[in-house]
Amino acid sequence: MFNRLFRLSSYTAALLVLVILAGIFGVLYYYARDAIHDFGFWHFITTSTWEVGEDDEGGVFGGLIPILGTLFSTGIAMLFAVPIAMGIAVFLTEIATEKLKAPVGIAIELLAAIPSIIYGMWGLFYFGPMLQRLFGGQSNSLLTAGLVLGIMVIPFMAAISRDAINTTPAVLKESAYAMGATRFEVVKDVIFPYAKRGIIGSMVLSLGRALGETMAVAFVIGGVFRFPHSLTQPTISIPVLLANNFAEAGDLELSAMFYMALILFGISFITITIAKFFFLKDQK
Amino acid sequence: MNLAMETKEFYFTYAGAEAPTLKGIDMPIYANKVTALIGPSGCGKSTLLRSWNRIHDVYPGNRYEGEILLYDKEGNEENILSYSKEDELIRLRQRVGMIFQKPTPFPMSIYDNIAYGLRLAGIKNRSELDGRVEKALKGAAIWNEVKDRLKQSAMGLSGGQQQRLCIARAVALKPELLLFDEPTSALDPISTGAIEELVTELKEEVTIAIVTHNMQQASRVSDYTAFMYLGDLIEFGKTEKIFVNPKEKLTEEYITGRFG
Numbered sequence: 372m373f374n375r376l377f378r379l380s381s382y383t384a385a386l387l388v389l390v391i392l393a394g395i396f397g398v399l400y401y402y403a404r405d406a407i408h409d410f411g412f413w414h415f416i417t418t419s420t421w422e423v424g425e426d427d428e429g430g431v432f433g434g435l436i437p438i439l440g441t442l443f444s445t446g447i448a449m450l451f452a453v454p455i456a457m458g459i460a461v462f463l464t465e466i467a468t469e470k471l472k473a474p475v476g477i478a479i480e481l482l483a484a485i486p487s488i489i490y491g492m493w494g495l496f497y498f499g500p501m502l503q504r505l506f507g508g509q510s511n512s513l514l515t516a517g518l519v520l521g522i523m524v525i526p527f528m529a530a531i532s533r534d535a536i537n538t539t540p541a542v543l544k545e546s547a548y549a550m551g552a553t554r555f556e557v558v559k560d561v562i563f564p565y566a567k568r569g570i571i572g573s574m575v576l577s578l579g580r581a582l583g584e585t586m587a588v589a590f591v592i593g594g595v596f597r598f599p600h601s602l603t604q605p606t607i608s609i610p611v612l613l614a615n616n617f618a619e620a621g622d623l624e625l626s627a628m629f630y631m632a633l634i635l636f637g638i639s640f641i642t643i644t645i646a647k648f649f650f651l652k653d654q655k
Numbered sequence: 656m657n658l659a660m661e662t663k664e665f666y667f668t669y670a671g672a673e674a675p676t677l678k679g680i681d682m683p684i685y686a687n688k689v690t691a692l693i694g695p696s697g698c699g700k701s702t703l704l705r706s707w708n709r710i711h712d713v714y715p716g717n718r719y720e721g722e723i724l725l726y727d728k729e730g731n732e733e734n735i736l737s738y739s740k741e742d743e744l745i746r747l748r749q750r751v752g753m754i755f756q757k758p759t760p761f762p763m764s765i766y767d768n769i770a771y772g773l774r775l776a777g778i779k780n781r782s783e784l785d786g787r788v789e790k791a792l793k794g795a796a797i798w799n800e801v802k803d804r805l806k807q808s809a810m811g812l813s814g815g816q817q818q819r820l821c822i823a824r825a826v827a828l829k830p831e832l833l834l835f836d837e838p839t840s841a842l843d844p845i846s847t848g849a850i851e852e853l854v855t856e857l858k859e860e861v862t863i864a865i866v867t868h869n870m871q872q873a874s875r876v877s878d879y880t881a882f883m884y885l886g887d888l889i890e891f892g893k894t895e896k897i898f899v900n901p902k903e904k905l906t907e908e909y910i911t912g913r914f915g
């Protein structure tokens with residue numbers, strides 16, 4: 372009796388998740404259909420103008436710039452975050468003494484829990500101007516956005532990778548040491564292959580977070596609809612575009628924004644599916 | 656009789672522990688003989704065995720005191736506790752191999768499991784690698800079972816085969832001393848028999864020290880036996896002597912199963 376009730380309620384919950392997912396997709400599609408009809412897919416994602424027509428009616432809307440802004444800022448973030456996060460994870464598991472592990476580990480977890488707006492403010496007032504002094508260009512730029520995003524996901528990625536690395540059995544590592552492996556060889560040949568799925572999972576989840584991040588990026592990317600000819604110039608990303616323009620958008624622009632949201636949804640959905648793929652394979 | 660290793664006034668303290676776990680161990684290991692370490696759980700057998708290739712150094716903060724002398728074939732000795740550089744420890748671990756309680760194949764092919772240590776040791780030549788891999792697998796009496804599937808993952812082997820693969824992996828490096836920590840405790844009786852036979856064959860080439868909880872195993876495979884209790888070495892001697900006519904009352908009580 373209890374068993375059946377339990378099964379029924381968990382099935383309902385699982386079904387609800389699917390319904391919500393389909394519902395979100397349906398709503399996005401419904402509101403985006405005018406823009407989809409007017410601009411098509413290829414045309415929309417290869418057009419770099421975002422102009423409202425006369426009297427706030429109609430206009431030409433293309434997603435190229437925010438799509439590039441999102442992909443590039445996320446790409447920079449990952450290029451920056453992956454090596455550092457891996458270094459931290461290896462340090463925490465293989466190199467730090469027991470006394471150091473706990474405080475540094477807790478600090479990493481705390482950093483992972485800081486609201487993203489705080490990273491954004493730090494980037495706006497301190498980190499962006501510093502980058503400008505170093506590399507020239509503008510203080511709010513694609514580079515600043517990418518690096519702030521990278522710094523934001525490092526603790527998250529490091530903490531999950533550390534947990535994955537910690538599942539490597541001690542005897543397996545010891546066997547490699549006992550054959551004359553160096554610490555570096557043990558990390559490269561035993562630990563990474565063993566913890567591979569968890570580590571890749573941490574990267575894909577971080578990627579998903581970076582793709583959808585709004586607050587931190589809104590502060591530092593500049594928010595201008597402009598094609599960035601160098602990394603130190605400002606541009607815009609999909610979530611920032613949505614947050615900035617929603618309030619005063621006309622009908623077609625609103626529809627184009629829902630189209631943008633649909634594309635972001637698609638990009639995130641694909642990355643999470645990849646993450647799922649690795650986690651599922653891990654459980655066999 | 657030649658010495659392979661000699662442990663003198665040896666104390667070992669784990670990181671953060673107040674008292675030493677091993678308290679003044681003195682014992683020889685004779686070349687081309689099998690030496691068994693026996694004693695109740697927690698007496699320090701694994702701790703002592705793991706000192707002999709300094710695998711304890713993988714974790715920070717452990718402390719060694721005393722001397723552990725490793726002899727080469729010409730009788731030259733080196734105190735392995737004086738090593739401090741990573742290359743010295745690597746060289747030591749190539750000379751003193753180790754087999755663990757549970758089989759620990761690496762997540763790679765059977766061939767690569769054996770070739771891994773050889774490659775680390777700098778052997779890159781394909782035909783030399785092939786030769787050494789085959790010889791090691793034959794030496795560990797597993798060649799016939801795996802020769803047609805060398806490229807397959809080692810994870811697909813049975814527990815007993817995996818353990819022989821681990822022995823082959825260690826043997827491939829041509830060590831002088833092989834340390835076994837309860838190598839059959841996770842295996843069935845048939846696999847156990849195969850490993851015991853292998854140990855007896857291997858001693859032609861290499862000196863062996865083996866930790867075991869199984870008294871029959873100690874008496875079957877070993878030439879010398881050391882009985883440990885609470886971090887002390889109580890008695891060391893020829894295996895027949897220890898089992899038939901021990902000097903110490905404690906040894907006799909343990910062997911006859913009155914505690915442990």
Ligand SMILES: Nc1ncnc2c1ncn2[C@@H]1O[C@H](COP(=O)(O)OP(=O)(O)OP(=O)(O)O)[C@@H](O)[C@H]1O
Pocket residue numbers: 669670672676694695696697698699700701702703
């Ligand atoms: N990493 C460690 N840190 C602190 N103390 C340890 C550690 N490993 C083992 N000890 C302690 O050292 C003592 C000896 O342990 P050891 O593993 O050498 O015993 P053993 O004789 O091999 O026992 P068993 O037969 O159960 O394997 C035990 O009291 C154990 O609690």
Ligand SMILES: [Mg+2]
Pocket residue numbers: 700701702836
């Ligand atoms: Mg033990």
